[in-house]
Amino acid sequence: MFKTFKALRANGVMGINERNVAYVAALNPRKFLARVDDKFLTKKLAEPAGIPVPELYGVIENARDMKRLEEFISHPDGFVIKPAQGSQGKGIIVVEGPLKGGWRLASGKRIDLEGMKFQINNMISGMYSLGGQPDKALIEYRVKFDDVFGKVSFRGVPDIRVIVLKGIPVFAMLRLPTAESDGKANLHKGGVGVGIDLATGRTLQAMQHDHFIEIHPDTAHPLEDIQTPFWEDILLMAAKSYEVTGLGYIGVDVVLDREKGPLLLELNARPGISIQIANRRGLRFVLDKAMALGDEKKSPEERVEIAKTLSDAAPVKPAMIEPADA
Amino acid sequence: MKIKIRQAVILGFALIAAGLAVFLVKAALLHYPLSPGERATLWDFELYIEFDGRNQPARIEAFLPPSDVGRAFLQEAFYDGSFGRSLVAESETRNRKAVWTYRYPANKKVLRYAAQTMGETRSTPLPLSFREAGAQVTPFEADPVKRQAFIVLSGNLRQRSADERSFADLAIAEIFEESSGGEPYADEISALLDGNPGVAGRLELVRQLLNSQGIPARIAGGVYLTEASRRVEPRRWLEYYVDREDFRFFPAGAPGRFFTIWYGPEPLLEATGVDNLDFQIALKSQETAASGVAENAPGALGAFGRSVGFGALPLTTQLVYQVLVTIPVGITLLVFLRQFIGFKTLGTFMPVLIGIAFRETALLNGILLFSLLVGLGLALRFYLERLQLLLVPRLAVVLIFVVIAMAVFAVLMAETNQAMGLSISLFPMVILTMTIERMSIIWEESSAGEALKQGFGSLVAASLAYLVMTNPQIEYLMYRFPELLIVLMGLCVLMGRYTGLRLLELWRFKALAS
Numbered sequence: 001m002f003k004t005f006k007a008l009r010a011n012g013v014m015g016i017n018e019r020n021v022a023y024v025a026a027l028n029p030r031k032f033l034a035r036v037d038d039k040f041l042t043k044k045l046a047e048p049a050g051i052p053v054p055e056l057y058g059v060i061e062n063a064r065d066m067k068r069l070e071e072f073i074s075h076p077d078g079f080v081i082k083p084a085q086g087s088q089g090k091g092i093i094v095v096e097g098p099l100k101g102g103w104r105l106a107s108g109k110r111i112d113l114e115g116m117k118f119q120i121n122n123m124i125s126g127m128y129s130l131g132g133q134p135d136k137a138l139i140e141y142r143v144k145f146d147d148v149f150g151k152v153s154f155r156g157v158p159d160i161r162v163i164v165l166k167g168i169p170v171f172a173m174l175r176l177p178t179a180e181s182d183g184k185a186n187l188h189k190g191g192v193g194v195g196i197d198l199a200t201g202r203t204l205q206a207m208q209h210d211h212f213i214e215i216h217p218d219t220a221h222p223l224e225d226i227q228t229p230f231w232e233d234i235l236l237m238a239a240k241s242y243e244v245t246g247l248g249y250i251g252v253d254v255v256l257d258r259e260k261g262p263l264l265l266e267l268n269a270r271p272g273i274s275i276q277i278a279n280r281r282g283l284r285f286v287l288d289k290a291m292a293l294g295d296e297k298k299s300p301e302e303r304v305e306i307a308k309t310l311s312d313a314a315p316v317k318p319a320m321i322e323p324a325d326a
Numbered sequence: 327m328k329i330k331i332r333q334a335v336i337l338g339f340a341l342i343a344a345g346l347a348v349f350l351v352k353a354a355l356l357h358y359p360l361s362p363g364e365r366a367t368l369w370d371f372e373l374y375i376e377f378d379g380r381n382q383p384a385r386i387e388a389f390l391p392p393s394d395v396g397r398a399f400l401q402e403a404f405y406d407g408s409f410g411r412s413l414v415a416e417s418e419t420r421n422r423k424a425v426w427t428y429r430y431p432a433n434k435k436v437l438r439y440a441a442q443t444m445g446e447t448r449s450t451p452l453p454l455s456f457r458e459a460g461a462q463v464t465p466f467e468a469d470p471v472k473r474q475a476f477i478v479l480s481g482n483l484r485q486r487s488a489d490e491r492s493f494a495d496l497a498i499a500e501i502f503e504e505s506s507g508g509e510p511y512a513d514e515i516s517a518l519l520d521g522n523p524g525v526a527g528r529l530e531l532v533r534q535l536l537n538s539q540g541i542p543a544r545i546a547g548g549v550y551l552t553e554a555s556r557r558v559e560p561r562r563w564l565e566y567y568v569d570r571e572d573f574r575f576f577p578a579g580a581p582g583r584f585f586t587i588w589y590g591p592e593p594l595l596e597a598t599g600v601d602n603l604d605f606q607i608a609l610k611s612q613e614t615a616a617s618g619v620a621e622n623a624p625g626a627l628g629a630f631g632r633s634v635g636f637g638a639l640p641l642t643t644q645l646v647y648q649v650l651v652t653i654p655v656g657i658t659l660l661v662f663l664r665q666f667i668g669f670k671t672l673g674t675f676m677p678v679l680i681g682i683a684f685r686e687t688a689l690l691n692g693i694l695l696f697s698l699l700v701g702l703g704l705a706l707r708f709y710l711e712r713l714q715l716l717l718v719p720r721l722a723v724v725l726i727f728v729v730i731a732m733a734v735f736a737v738l739m740a741e742t743n744q745a746m747g748l749s750i751s752l753f754p755m756v757i758l759t760m761t762i763e764r765m766s767i768i769w770e771e772s773s774a775g776e777a778l779k780q781g782f783g784s785l786v787a788a789s790l791a792y793l794v795m796t797n798p799q800i801e802y803l804m805y806r807f808p809e810l811l812i813v814l815m816g817l818c819v820l821m822g823r824y825t826g827l828r829l830l831e832l833w834r835f836k837a838l839a840s
Binding site for chain 1: 330665668714716717718767773776822823824825826827828829831832834835836837838839
C-alpha cells in the first residue's frame with residue numbers, strides 16, 4: 001500500500017485533496033464561481049468573448065415563463081432542457097424530436113408536455129442546484145454531434161474536456177457515452193475517457209471505470225489515434241475561457257456540432273481527476289510546468305502555443321494494457 | 327500558497343499544543359483521573375483538643391497542615407467554641423499555626439480541627455525551596471562540652487564516609503542504633519542526647535549533623551495514614567536532600583502513606599493557662615471518586631482546573647454537555663474517513679447525526695430501524711415521483727410519512743413489549759427525509775448501485791461515529807478534559823491542509839503506479 005502511495009507520488013498523480021486545496025481553493029475565487037455554476041451566466045459571458053455556444057431558445061424561471069414553454073420548444077430538430085445550476089449532468093433532458101403528441105427522448109423514452117413541465121418545475125425549485133436554491137431551466141439547441149466520433153459513441157453526445165490552468169490548456173480528454181452511462185458522457189456513470197495529445201489533437205489511450213481499455217465497450221471500435229477536428233479552435237476556446245471566468249483552474253467542456261463546429265457546453269470549476277487515467281499520467285508535473293510558463297499578459301493564442309509544449313513534462317505510462325487488478 | 331500551508335500547520339500544532347498543555351496540567355499536576363470510575367482513598371483527619379479552663383487567660387497553639395503544599399487536602403473545618411482563633415503562617419518553616427485564645431475560660435473546653443486529605447507517599451517530591459544547600463553550621467555554641475562532642479562525632483562520621491550520602495546513612499545508623507554499648511562514640515552520642523534521648527532528640531541530632539555538612543535536612547511531624555483509627559500518635563521523621571535525591575527517614579518504620587502537618591522539633595501542641603490538656607488525632611479512610619478529589623484541589627492551580635470544566639453548570643446542563651462534547655470526536659473521525667480514506671457519504675455530517683440517534687436505539691437496532699425507514703421512505707419517494715409533485719411539498723410528504731412510520735413502529739413494538747420501539751422517536755426525521763431525497767436522486771441520476779454504495783458508506787461511517795462517541799473512555803476524557811476539543815480543532819486544521827492521496831484513490835489510480 002505504501003509502495004503504491006510512493007509510486008503514485010513519483011508519477012505526479014494528483015488526488016482530490018490536492019486538487020481542492022492547491023488548485024480549486026487557491027486559484028478559483030469564490031466570487032467568480034457563479035460564472036461557471038450558472039450556465040445561463042456562462043453563456044451570456046462566453047458569446048461576446050468569441051466562444052461559440054449552443055443557441056439558447058428560452059429560459060424558464062417561474063410559472064409565467066412556463067406558459068411560453070411550447071413556444072420555446074417548437075424546434076423539430078429537438079432541444080435540450082437543463083438546470084442552469086445543475087452539476088455532473090444531473091437533470092438534463094435531451095429531446096430528439098416530436099413523437100405522437102409528445103416528444104422522443106435521447107434515451108428512447110417518450111415524454112408528454114405534463115411530464116416535461118414536471119421536470120422543469122423540479123429544476124426551478126432547486127432539485128439539482130447546490131443547496132436547493134431556486135434555479136432556472138435553460139432550453140437550448142440540441143447538438144447534432146459530428147460523425148467523427150460516431151463509431152466510438154453509443155447514443156448521446158461525446159464531448160471534449162480540457163483542463164485549463166490560468167488560461168493554458170494542460171490536459172485534454174475525449175468523453176464518450178456508452179450503453180452503461182445511458183447516453184451521458186460522464187465518466188463516473190460508466191462513460192469512456194480517451195486522452196488527447198494537446199499538440200496534435202489525436203486521441204491517445206482510453207479508460208473506463210478507472211481501468212485502461214483499448215476498444216469502445218459497445219461498438220468495439222479502437223479508440224486510439226482518432227484525429228479531433230477543429231483542434232486549434234477547441235484549444236483557443238478553452239484558453240479564452242480564462243478571461244471569461246477569471247478562474248485559474250477549470251474544466252472546459254466542448255461538443256462538436258456537425259454544422260456549427262465546436263461549441264462550449266459548460267465550464268466546471270471543480271474538474272474531476274480521472275482525466276489522469278485517460279492520459280496515463282499524473283497532472284502535477286504538467287501543472288507545475290504550466291504554472292512556471294504562465295503569464296497574465298500572454299494572449300490566448302500564445303497560451304495555446306505554450307500548451308503544445310507541455311507534453312514532455314510528465315512521464316507517460318506505456319500504452320500496453322495492464323489489467324488494473326494485476 | 328506556501329505561507330498559507332505554514333500558517334495552517336503552525337495554527338494546527340499550536341492548537342494541539344495548547345490543548346495538550348492544559349490536559350497535561352490537569353492530568354499530571356492535579357491528578358485528574360484518566361479513566362472513568364477511578365477510585366481514590368480520602369482520609370478524614372481530625373484534631374480534637376480537650377482541656378480544663380483555669381479562669382485565667384488561655385492560649386492554645388497547634389500546628390495545622392500548611393495549605394501551600396502541592397498535596398491535596400480539602401474541606402478544612404474548625405470548631406472554636408467561644409475561643410478566638412487566628413491563623414499564623416511562618417514563612418521560613420512553611421508552618422501554619424492556629425492560635426486559640428480566651429480571657430477567662432472555665433470548665434471543660436473542646437477545640438476541633440478537621441480536614442480531608444489524600445496524603446503523601448514516599449515518592450511525593452519535597453518542595454524545591456528546600457533543596458537549596460544550607461550553610462555549614464556547628465551547633466552548641468554555648469556548651470563547650472557538647473560542642474567538642476559534636477565536632478568529634480561529625481569528624482569521625484566524615485572520616486568513615488565517602489560522600490554526603492554515605493555520611494547521612496552512617497549518621498542515621500549510628501544514632502538510631504540501639505545502644506548495645508559497642509559503638510565507639512556512644513559516649514559522645516549520649517552526651518549530645520543529654521536530657522532528650524527520645525526519637526525527637528535523635529532526629530534533631532541527625533539534622534544538626536547533616537546541616538553541619540551543608541545537607542538540607544529538616545524534621546517533619548505528621549501522622550501515618552496507614553494507622554487510621556480513633557486515636558493516632560503523631561509521628562516524626564527526617565527529610566533530607568542529598569545527591570539530587572529526596573530522602574525520608576522514618577524512625578518508626580516507613581508507612582505507605584502519611585500526612586505532613588508541621589516541620590521542626592517543636593511539639594504539635596502548646597498551651598498556657600489550662601489544665602489537663604489532652605489531644606486526640608482521629609483518622610478515618612473513605613473511598614471516593616478520584617475526579618471529585620481532583621476537582622476540589624486547593625490553590626490557584628485547582629481553580630484553573632475547575633475553570634476548564636463543566637463543574638459550575640447545573641446538573642442537567644452538565645448531562646447535555648456530556649453528550650455534546652463527544653460530537654466533535656465523531657466529526658473528526660468523519661473528516662478522517664473523508665479526507666484520508668475517501669469515504670462517500672450522503673451529506674457532509676449526516677452520519678454523525680445518525681450516530682447520535684443510535685445512542686438511543688443501540689447500534690444493531692439503530693441500523694435496522696434506519697435501513698427500514700430509509701427503505702420505506704425510498705419506496706414512497708419513487709411512488710411520489712409518478713405523481714409529479716413539486717419538490718418542497720414532496721419533501722413534506724416524505725417527512726410526514728417518516729413520522730407516521732416511526733409512530734407505527736413505536737406502537738407495534740410497545741404492544742409486543744419491545745422497548746426498542748420507543749427509542750425510535752429520537753431519530754432525526756429531517757435528516758432521514760433528506761437522506762431519502764438525496765438517495766433517490768442519486769438512484770435516478772447515477773445508479774441504484776451508487777445510491778446503495780453511498781447509503782452503505784453513510785451507515786458504516788455512522789456506526790463508527792457511534793462507537794467512538796459512546797466509548798465510555800472517550801466520553802469520560804472529553805467531558806473531564808474539554809480542552810481536548812482544542813486538540814481536535816487543531817487536528818482538523820492539519821487535516822484541512824492534507825493534499826496527499828486518499829486511501830481509496832490508491833486503488834483508483836492503481837493503473838498509474840508502476
